[in-house]
Amino acid sequence: MSFDKPMAVSVAVLALVTAHALAQKNQESAAPAKQEIVAQFDKLDADHNGALSKSEASKMPGLPETFDRSDANKDGKLDIAEFEAVVRR
16 A cells, blocks of 8 residues: 555645634634624613613623623613623623
8 A cells, every 4th residue: 555645635634624614613603693692682671772771781690790890881781782792701
């Protein structure tokens, strides 16, 4: 049996490309999609005013503890951008 160097290199490259693609897919699936974040925000926004009060935020585990730090503009509520930043941390 002879050693086919070009074939071995091709197989190695294919394996690396496949591993990279799988790692990329796993990383993408770990982060919530924008639509999932918006849906979660809308569910918490009980009065549908486009912002989460501390009371509304209390319905999500972990959010009350980070509410004040997450309120970037210090207006006492979280808008969708502030909420998304929290979820993506």
